[in-house]
Amino acid sequence: MPGMRSLWQLSGQILRKQKPSVVSDYSYFVNDLAKGRKPSPLRELMKMLATASSDIIFLAEGLPHGDTHPFNEARFSLKDGSHITLSGKTLTSALQYGPTEGYPQLLQRLREFQERFHNPPGLDDRDIIATVGAQDGLCKMIELCMDFGDPVVVPAPTYSGVLAMLRPYRPEFLSVKEDKYGMCPYKLRDELNRYWSISHNSMLKPPKFLYLNPTASNPSGTVMPIERKKEIYEVASDFNLLILEDDPYYFLHFDDKEPQSFLSIDTEGRVIRFDSFSKVFSSGLRLGFITGPRPLMQVVEYHMQASVLHTSSLSQVIALKLLDQLGWDGFIKYMENIREFYMKRRNFMSEVAKKHLQGKAEWTMPDGGMFLWIKVNGVPDVYDMVMKRGVHGKGVMFVPGHAFMPDPTLPCPYIRASYSLAPLEDMDQGFARLAELITEEKKLHLK
Ligand SMILES: Cc1ncc(COP(=O)(O)O)c(C=O)c1O
Numbered sequence: 001m002p003g004m005r006s007l008w009q010l011s012g013q014i015l016r017k018q019k020p021s022v023v024s025d026y027s028y029f030v031n032d033l034a035k036g037r038k039p040s041p042l043r044e045l046m047k048m049l050a051t052a053s054s055d056i057i058f059l060a061e062g063l064p065h066g067d068t069h070p071f072n073e074a075r076f077s078l079k080d081g082s083h084i085t086l087s088g089k090t091l092t093s094a095l096q097y098g099p100t101e102g103y104p105q106l107l108q109r110l111r112e113f114q115e116r117f118h119n120p121p122g123l124d125d126r127d128i129i130a131t132v133g134a135q136d137g138l139c140k141m142i143e144l145c146m147d148f149g150d151p152v153v154v155p156a157p158t159y160s161g162v163l164a165m166l167r168p169y170r171p172e173f174l175s176v177k178e179d180k181y182g183m184c185p186y187k188l189r190d191e192l193n194r195y196w197s198i199s200h201n202s203m204l205k206p207p208k209f210l211y212l213n214p215t216a217s218n219p220s221g222t223v224m225p226i227e228r229k230k231e232i233y234e235v236a237s238d239f240n241l242l243i244l245e246d247d248p249y250y251f252l253h254f255d256d257k258e259p260q261s262f263l264s265i266d267t268e269g270r271v272i273r274f275d276s277f278s279k280v281f282s283s284g285l286r287l288g289f290i291t292g293p294r295p296l297m298q299v300v301e302y303h304m305q306a307s308v309l310h311t312s313s314l315s316q317v318i319a320l321k322l323l324d325q326l327g328w329d330g331f332i333k334y335m336e337n338i339r340e341f342y343m344k345r346r347n348f349m350s351e352v353a354k355k356h357l358q359g360k361a362e363w364t365m366p367d368g369g370m371f372l373w374i375k376v377n378g379v380p381d382v383y384d385m386v387m388k389r390g391v392h393g394k395g396v397m398f399v400p401g402h403a404f405m406p407d408p409t410l411p412c413p414y415i416r417a418s419y420s421l422a423p424l425e426d427m428d429q430g431f432a433r434l435a436e437l438i439t440e441e442k443k444l445h446l447k
Contacts, residue, residue: 102130221366
């Protein structure tokens, strides 16, 4: 009997010959636990209520009565002088349970959003779900795919929040190094070929997905150009991988126009995209959205029906009203301002890095986002320097690069510095302290 590996390789070869290979069987990506999820009867009724005619007599759900809510009105004054006021029916529904997939009017706006910014092929065959930030969408998607010991493809370095989701599965990390444009396609292909060429194990499991954070990657700040995305997409297609496109910094690039996404080139239905309002409206809203092929989104929805029920109605209504108030042109202008805000901070941090770290460390100018990814020269492992002597001795805090490495036990010379929040004078002070730390650390190693 042929082993799993040879069967899968065979199907891989067939797929390669028949390109483009549209994904036809999503159950291949779904683990047994997720296959066991069934629609919740009460949540399905809630979905029906959202679209039912207004004269329906509703005796089904145990929704608390709006008259018992202690709030009469919620009023937000905006920094541009305008206001958002929630009252009456709108406030009542913002304070009430809602459909699992999201507040219907917001979902409609989000569909327009995807059409406007990504215009993916076959948007009608994709579903959108409002999630508790991008994080929860990612977590649900990963839980839907992974089995213990599965291989996963990630960039090196990788957003630590995703490593935290993956680690409990004790996966085999197929980690692919980044260069200044993000994950390298040829290294990705090499790594997948290497994995499949391990001949002593005929029961190798296929990796099911590839995780990427293509715009202003956390922590490296790289922005992946569309040419590279197309190459990576081709590799994903050859190896039948889903692409988890985690893109919360999509509007925080420092280019002239929005990057073209994986979603926008997804002719085969293999991209699941995670957007977020955290970095642009407010992270406390805990609001993001996941866009993907309907069969997979249905499993995510069933998971949410059993876990959070739905993302906060209040957060969704606030975001909806804000989007309505801004309009799409206003939204784009708003993003330009945010971009400019962070770009000034990026420039400032880059100046203080030049001032204090010349010769002591290396970094590339981030093309977006909130972070400077710094390689310390002559200190092969920065962990104790950052976590012990930095925090307790010098009173300065960075993230040691270990947090972003699939194997955090290996020595790592990188640190992540964030320019998003600290006052500018603190950045200068912080980098002066880092320079001292590096000098002292090198002396310590010479002893
Ligand atoms: C790459 C990346 N993905 C996801 C998240 C989580 O975002 P959210 O607040 O939307 O859950 C973050 C937050 O820092 C992030 O940097």
